[in-house]
Amino acid sequence: MNLxxxxxxxNTIIGSSVLIVGLxxxxxxxxxxxxRVAMERYVPAGVLAFVEIDSLAGLVDGLTNTKAWRELAPVxxxxxxxxxxxxxxxxxxxSGLGPDEAVVAGRAQYAVxxxxxxxxxxxxxxxxxxxxxxxxxxxxxxxxxPDTAARLVRERxxxxxxxxxxxxxxxxxEDYRASPLLIFDGPGPGHQLxxxxxxxxxxxxxxxxxxxxxxxxxxxxxATLAEDTTLKQMRPEVGRDPSVFAYVTAAGIEKLVxxxxxxxxxxxxxxxxVGTVADLVEHLSKQAGAGLLYSSEFEAEGVTEKYLTVxxxxxxxxxxxxLKAASAARFESLVMIPRExxxxxxxxxxxxxxxxxxxxxxxxxxxxxxxxxxxxEFVINLKKQYGLEPSDSVGDAIGSExxxxxxxxxxxxxxxVRVNDRPRVAPMVGRYLKRRAALLTTKQHDGTEILVSSDxxxxxxxxVGDFLVLGTRDQIIKVIETNAxxxxxxxxERLKRVLSTRPANASIIHYRARVEDAGKLLLAISKLTRxxxxxxxxLDRDSARKALDRLPRSISFTEFRDYGVYTQTHSAVGNFxxxxxxxxxxxx
Numbered sequence: 001m002n003l004x005x006x007x008x009x010x011n012t013i014i015g016s017s018v019l020i021v022g023l024x025x026x027x028x029x030x031x032x033x034x035x036r037v038a039m040e041r042y043v044p045a046g047v048l049a050f051v052e053i054d055s056l057a058g059l060v061d062g063l064t065n066t067k068a069w070r071e072l073a074p075v076x077x078x079x080x081x082x083x084x085x086x087x088x089x090x091x092x093x094x095s096g097l098g099p100d101e102a103v104v105a106g107r108a109q110y111a112v113x114x115x116x117x118x119x120x121x122x123x124x125x126x127x128x129x130x131x132x133x134x135x136x137x138x139x140x141x142x143x144x145x146p147d148t149a150a151r152l153v154r155e156r157x158x159x160x161x162x163x164x165x166x167x168x169x170x171x172x173x174e175d176y177r178a179s180p181l182l183i184f185d186g187p188g189p190g191h192q193l194x195x196x197x198x199x200x201x202x203x204x205x206x207x208x209x210x211x212x213x214x215x216x217x218x219x220x221x222x223a224t225l226a227e228d229t230t231l232k233q234m235r236p237e238v239g240r241d242p243s244v245f246a247y248v249t250a251a252g253i254e255k256l257v258x259x260x261x262x263x264x265x266x267x268x269x270x271x272x273x274v275g276t277v278a279d280l281v282e283h284l285s286k287q288a289g290a291g292l293l294y295s296s297e298f299e300a301e302g303v304t305e306k307y308l309t310v311x312x313x314x315x316x317x318x319x320x321x322x323l324k325a326a327s328a329a330r331f332e333s334l335v336m337i338p339r340e341x342x343x344x345x346x347x348x349x350x351x352x353x354x355x356x357x358x359x360x361x362x363x364x365x366x367x368x369x370x371x372x373x374x375x376x377e378f379v380i381n382l383k384k385q386y387g388l389e390p391s392d393s394v395g396d397a398i399g400s401e402x403x404x405x406x407x408x409x410x411x412x413x414x415x416x417v418r419v420n421d422r423p424r425v426a427p428m429v430g431r432y433l434k435r436r437a438a439l440l441t442t443k444q445h446d447g448t449e450i451l452v453s454s455d456x457x458x459x460x461x462x463x464v465g466d467f468l469v470l471g472t473r474d475q476i477i478k479v480i481e482t483n484a485x486x487x488x489x490x491x492x493e494r495l496k497r498v499l500s501t502r503p504a505n506a507s508i509i510h511y512r513a514r515v516e517d518a519g520k521l522l523l524a525i526s527k528l529t530r531x532x533x534x535x536x537x538x539l540d541r542d543s544a545r546k547a548l549d550r551l552p553r554s555i556s557f558t559e560f561r562d563y564g565v566y567t568q569t570h571s572a573v574g575n576f577x578x579x580x581x582x583x584x585x586x587x588x
Contacts, residue, residue, distance in 0.1 A: 033094055034143035038226055039111040040247075042139050042201060044213040045223035048252035049114040052245045057093060057106050059243055061086025062298030068518040068572045071547040076526045076538060100148055101156075109141040115210045117255055132259070133190065137205035137214045149197040157182045157195035160204065165191050179215050183208065225249075230291040230310050237566070238306040242295035250290055290564075296574055301552045303574030307567040314366040316564050322358035323560040325507040326350045326400035331499065333403035333416040333467055334490035336483040342408040343512040344489065346401070352418075353398030356382055386432050394428070397421035399466075407475055412457075414471030414479065422463060429461045429468065443473065448480050498555045498570070508558035515551045517577035519544065524583035534583075 039052045053059060063069060064083040073080070092098040093106020116135040142149050161169045165186025174181050176196075184193045194211045196203050198218045205211035216222035225231060231247055238245070248256075290310040297304050311319070329348045337344055349355060356379045364372045380390050388394070399418030406413045419425050429451065433440055438455040452473050453459040460473045462480070469479050482488045489495055495511055502509060519539045527534030538544060554571035 033090075034107050036109065037141055039109055039139065039141065040225040040228070040231065042141070042214065042218050043111060043113045043225040044115065044217040045225055045227060046213070046251060047113045047115050047225060047249060048117065048134075048255050049246065049248045050225055051112040051114075053110040054241065054243060054245075055090070056108070056110070057086045057090035059086070060089065062243055063573075063576060066298060066303065066573065067301050068515075068522065068551055071550055072519060072522040072544070075541070075543045075547050076522055077531045078522065078526055078529065079531075082529070100144070100152060104140070104142045104144060104148075104152070107143045109143075111139040111141075113137050113139060113210070113214055114252070115207075115213055117259070119259060135205075135207040135210045137203055137210040139214060140202040140204075142200050142202055144200055146197070146199045149200050149202050153182065153195050153197045153202055157193070157204075158184065160195070161186070161193045164193060169193075176212055176215060177219065177221070179219075181208065181211060228291075231293075234291070234293055234308060234310050234563070237308050238293045238295040239297060242297045242306075244294075244296040246294040248292040253292065296576075299570075302570065302572045303576065305569045305571070305574045307565075307569070309565040311564045312366075313563065315363070316560075317562050318362040318366045319359065319565075320560050320562055322355060322362050323349055323507050325505050325559075329401065331401065331403075331490075332418070332465075333401060334495070335486060335488040336416060336464060336467065336469070336479045337403065337405045337489045338407070338478050338482045339487065339489060339492065340408070340513075341405045341489065342514050343406045343510065345404040345413075346509040346511075347403070347507065348401055348509070349507050350400055351396065351398075352400050352402055353394030353396065357393065384435075386428065388428055388431075392428070394425070397424040405475075407471075407478065409472075409474070411472050411475065414469060414475040416464075416479070417468045417470070419463065419466060419468050425468060426463075432470070433459055433461060445477050445480055446484060450476050494553055495555075503557050503559060503568075505559045505561075506557040507560055508556075510554075510556040510558075512554035512571075515548050515553065515572050517580070518551055518572040519548050520580040521573050521577045524580040528583050 036054065040050065043050050064073075064086060069078075069083070072078075073082070089102070089106045091106070092102045093104075093108075096103050098106075114134045114136045118133045118135065120131040120133070142152075158169075158171060161171075161184035165184070169184045169186050171182065171184050173183060179196050179198060182195045184195075185191065186193070192206060192208070194203075194205045194208050196211060196215065198215055201218060203211055203214055205214070213222065217224045225247075228247075228249065230250070235245075235247075290312060293306075293308045293310065295306045326348050331346055331348075333346070351358070360375055360379045363375060367375070383390065383392065397420055399420050401418040403416040404413045405416070430440070433451055433453040433455075435453075436455055438453045438459075441452050441454070443450040443452055448462055448464060450460055450462040450473055458472045459470070460476050461468065461470050462476045463469075464476075464479055464483055469476050471479075489511075498511075499509070516539065520536075523532070523534055523536070523538055526532040526538075532538060539548070551572040552570065554569060556567055556569040558565065558567045560566075
C-alpha cells in the first residue's frame with residue numbers, strides 16, 4: 001500500500017512537471033513577440049526622410065516609466081492605471097486575444113516615409129510667411145494575415161478620413177498594379193487621404209504619389225532604402241533597437257538646404273550675415289552631407305537621444321583637428337553665469353581664438369572653389385562682427401573656453417570668452433562696439449568698467465576676472481554680481497555631476513535648465529484623457545513647480561568624429577515634447 005502510494009505521488013509529480021514545462025513552452029510560443037522586420041525595406045530609396053517606431057506599446061511603457069511621469073502624473077491627476085496601458089497592449093499583441101485593432105496596436109511596427117515637401121511663401125499684414133507641406137505615407141507592418149489588414153483598411157479608412165477632414169469627404173477608388181486604393185478628398189485643394197494594403201502591411205498617405213511609391217517599393221518594383229549605404233553602415237552608431245529611429249537622406253539634406261534661405265529670411269539676423277550663411281550652407285552641405293541619423297531611447301531618469309550628421313570623409317576629417325576638445329577643461333566661466341540662466345553652451349577647443357582661420361585652412365582644400373570662396377566670405381564676415389579685420393588674428397590671446405548664456409530676457413545670448421592677453425584684446429573690443437559709427441559710453445558697476453555702445457542693439461562689453469563678457473549692459477551687470485557673490489552655475493550639483501561624466505572628446509556642451517516642455521507634455525496628455533482642460537495654470541501650482549524642479553535637466557555633448565558630428569542628449573522627455581504641440585493646451 002505504501003509502495004502504491006509512493007508511486008502515485010511520484011507519477012503525480014512527474015505529470016505536474018511535464019504539464020508545467022508544457023505550459024511554459026506553449027506560453028513562450030504563444031506570447032512570443034512577432035519577429036521584427038526591417039521597415040526600410042518598405043520605404044522607397046528616393047525619400048527625403050524616414051521615421052520608424054518599433055512598438056507603440058513600448059513607447060507608452062517607456063514614457064510612463066520616466067521620472068517626469070512619476071513626478072507629474074499624480075500632480076496633474078493622471079490615473080496610475082495609464083502606466084499599465086503599454087504592458088496590456090503588448091500582452092494583447094503577443095497573445096492575439098482581442099479585437100483586431102487592439103492586436104495590431106500591440107504588435108505592429110510603424111514607419112513614416114516623407115517623399116517630398118511643398119513650400120508656399122507669401123506676405124500678409126502681419127509679415128511674410130512660409131508654409132511647408134510634406135507628402136508622406138504611414139506604413140504599418142501589422143504582423144497579421146493579409147485578409148485582416150485589407151479588411152481593416154476597408155472598414156476604418158473612411159472613419160479616419162472623416163476624423164481628419166470632416167463628414168464632407170468624398171470617397172472614390174482606383175487600382176494601382178493590383179492594389180486597390182481608397183481615396184478620400186476633403187474640402188479645399190490638397191486635402192486628401194489615401195489608404196491601401198499590401199500583404200500584412202497597411203498604408204495611409206496624404207497624396208496618391210506617396211502611396212504609389214511605397215507600393216512599388218514593397219512590391220519589389222523599385223529600389224528601397226534598405227540599399228542605402230550610409231544607413232546600413234552608420235545606423236549602429238545611434239543604437240541597435242531604439243524606441244524611435246529617424247534618417248534624413250542625402251536628398252533630404254539637399255532639400256532642406258534649398259529651403260534654408262526661406263527658413264532664415266524672417267530671423268532678426270543682419271541681411272549681410274543671412275546671405276553669407278545661406279551661401280555657405282548651400283555650397284558646403286551639398287558636398288559634405290551624406291545623411292542625418294537620430295534615435296531615441298528611454299532610460300530610468302528620462303530619454304537619451306543620439307544625433308549623427310554623417311559627412312563626406314574629407315570634410316569630417318578636416319573638421320576633427322581644429323575642433324578637437326581641449327584637455328583638462330575647468331569651465332571657469334560657470335562661476336559667473338547666474339543660476340537663473342535658461343541655458344548655456346560651453347565651447348571647449350584648443351586655441352579658440354584661431355578657430356575660424358584653422359577651420360578655413362583645414363576645410364578649404366576639401367571643398368571645391370565655390371564652397372571655398374563662400375567659406376572665406378563667412379570667416380571674414382564673422383570676424384567683422386567682432387571688430388576684426390580680415391588680416392587680424394586673435395591667436396593665443398584667447399584661451400580655450402567660450403561660454404554662451406541665455407538669460408531668458410528676450411535678448412541675444414551673452415558671450416564669455418577666456419582671455420590670456422587683455423592688452424591685445426582690448427582694442428578689438430572697442431572696434432566691435434563702434435560698428436556702424438556708434439558712440440561709446442563708460443559705466444561703472446562694483447568697480448568694473450562697462451563699455452556701452454549707442455547702437456540700437458545695446459551691445460556692451462567688460463572684462464570680468466579672466467573673461468571678456470559681451471552682451472547687454474544688464475546682462476553684464478548680472479555676470480559681475482554673480483561673480484562677486486560666487487553664486488553661479490558652478491554650484492549647480494546636477495550640472496557638476498554631468499560635466500564630470502562628459503565624453504573626453506566633447507567639444508561643445510549644451511545645458512538647458514528649463515523643464516517646462518516635460519510639464520506641457522504631461523499636461524497635454526491630461527487634456528487628451530479629459531482629466532483637465534490643459535490650462536497652463538496647472539504648471540504654476542506649487543506642487544507642480546516642485547515636481548518640475550526634481551526632473552533631470554537637458555544636457556548635450558557634441559563630438560567631432562572622423563565620419564561626422566555626433567551629439568548625445570539626456571533630458572526629461574526629449575523630443576516627445578512635440579506631442580504637446582500636436583495635442584495643444586488650454587493656454588495655446
